[in-house]
Amino acid sequence: MRKVRTYSTDIDLVQERRAQIVQTAVELIVKRGYNRTNTRELATALGMSTGGLYHWIGSKDDILYLIVNFTSDLTQGLLDNCARCGGGTVTQKLKESIKIYFSGVEEFRNFHNFINHVMLSLSANDRRIVYQNESRIVDYFEGLLDEGVKKGEFREIDCKCIAHNIVAIANAWANRGWYLKRYYTIDKYTSEETDNLLAQLTGVPTASVRSR
Amino acid sequence: MRKVRTYSTDIDLVQERRAQIVQTAVELIVKRGYNRTNTRELATALGMSTGGLYHWIGSKDDILYLIVNFTSDLTQGLLDNCARCGGGTVTQKLKESIKIYFSGVEEFRNFHNFINHVMLSLSANDRRIVYQNESRIVDYFEGLLDEGVKKGEFREIDCKCIAHNIVAIANAWANRGWYLKRYYTIDKYTSEETDNLLAQLTGVPTASVRSR
Numbered sequence: 178m179r180k181v182r183t184y185s186t187d188i189d190l191v192q193e194r195r196a197q198i199v200q201t202a203v204e205l206i207v208k209r210g211y212n213r214t215n216t217r218e219l220a221t222a223l224g225m226s227t228g229g230l231y232h233w234i235g236s237k238d239d240i241l242y243l244i245v246n247f248t249s250d251l252t253q254g255l256l257d258n259c260a261r262c263g264g265g266t267v268t269q270k271l272k273e274s275i276k277i278y279f280s281g282v283e284e285f286r287n288f289h290n291f292i293n294h295v296m297l298s299l300s301a302n303d304r305r306i307v308y309q310n311e312s313r314i315v316d317y318f319e320g321l322l323d324e325g326v327k328k329g330e331f332r333e334i335d336c337k338c339i340a341h342n343i344v345a346i347a348n349a350w351a352n353r354g355w356y357l358k359r360y361y362t363i364d365k366y367t368s369e370e371t372d373n374l375l376a377q378l379t380g381v382p383t384a385s386v387r388s389r
Numbered sequence: 390m391r392k393v394r395t396y397s398t399d400i401d402l403v404q405e406r407r408a409q410i411v412q413t414a415v416e417l418i419v420k421r422g423y424n425r426t427n428t429r430e431l432a433t434a435l436g437m438s439t440g441g442l443y444h445w446i447g448s449k450d451d452i453l454y455l456i457v458n459f460t461s462d463l464t465q466g467l468l469d470n471c472a473r474c475g476g477g478t479v480t481q482k483l484k485e486s487i488k489i490y491f492s493g494v495e496e497f498r499n500f501h502n503f504i505n506h507v508m509l510s511l512s513a514n515d516r517r518i519v520y521q522n523e524s525r526i527v528d529y530f531e532g533l534l535d536e537g538v539k540k541g542e543f544r545e546i547d548c549k550c551i552a553h554n555i556v557a558i559a560n561a562w563a564n565r566g567w568y569l570k571r572y573y574t575i576d577k578y579t580s581e582e583t584d585n586l587l588a589q590l591t592g593v594p595t596a597s598v599r600s601r
Contacts, residue, residue, distance in 0.1 A: 206509075207509065208509075209509070210424075210509040210510045211424075212422075212423075212424035212425075213510075290509075293505055293506075293508075293564070294505075294506065294508065294509050296505075296506065297418075297419065297420075297421070297422040297502075297506050298422045298425075308567055308568070311565075311568065312568060315568065332588075334585070335581050335585070337572060338573075338578075338581045338582065338585065339585065341561070341565070341568065341569065342554075342558055342561075342582075342585070344565075345557050345558055345560075345561035345565060346554055346557055346558075348557075348561075349553070349554075349557035349560075352505070353523075353553070353556075353557060355520055356520070356523065356524060356527065356553065357553065360549060361550075366550075369547050369550045370550065370554075373546070373547070373550065373551065373554070373589060376544075376589055376592070377585060377588055377589040380588070380592050380593070381592070
């Protein structure tokens, strides 16, 4: 992680303030676009002066970097929760992992839409961090699907392709929310998509899958 | 469609020049970001002077509007091709429609990534046009799936959800290309995803589906 300038020596306080900056910046930028959001507006939204904001960060681009790094923390938190969940069958672990992942996308949908929006504005290095995070999630699901195939719980499938689909469909909850929210809640969406996936993995129709 | 200013009275020529402007603008903006692309650079890329560019459009925002409108034409072209394709079973029509749709995403992936990127910069009206286009594609696939269920070719499924998945998975080819292109060509991706989908719709494993 590269160093972001601050004039404070209180590490805990720096972390706390930066977490606030990240949350508020994402909300503002998702509403107005990155280039139309200036640091003065961000400072105002945070109840700080512009000078006060620059006490915690060195530049506007530092905010992008902090947000990208925050998504790495989100990814790590997600994978930690997934590692702990389930028990018994791979199917059970897959179902619970999907629930954790999808509800994470709902909770941090602003972050997902933010990353989508700023992707072209990111430095090569920041972009690589985003790609790594996404790849780690696909890899996690691919591993789980592989295990399910080996244990005979799932049919022979292209695990990489299906793992990618899980991630694409989860992301769609954030970036196609304008469509989906007309018809689904996150709970309904998660359960429908889980049923669809299990039907695909096991060959057993949706309705019978639900009761497993 | 709102009027975009031009100083030319030659309608055909205006259309031709604007098509060039749209193509070149999309390429540039996807590389550099909307706010970092100025009309001078665009004019240079088109081999025009800035004044020459303003002969065909009234403002930089007009370019956004022209691109959004071009995506409506793309959507219409896609739906026309889908309407003509197939023959015999719904399954056949679905397979061919997916092929047409996915190869369209490949051909115009810059446009997909562009729309993703500028979504937050679009006016409410332009955004509505994008939403309408996307909805029309989901509706088309939903109708096809519904028909397949009614004719007994597919199991009872949530057609809206699966239709949305088809669109999300096609879009993923554009906006998750950085991941997918490591492992798939568009042909391989299309055929894998078609197999996955048909396995889901029919309950028959992937390998058997392929030979149908």
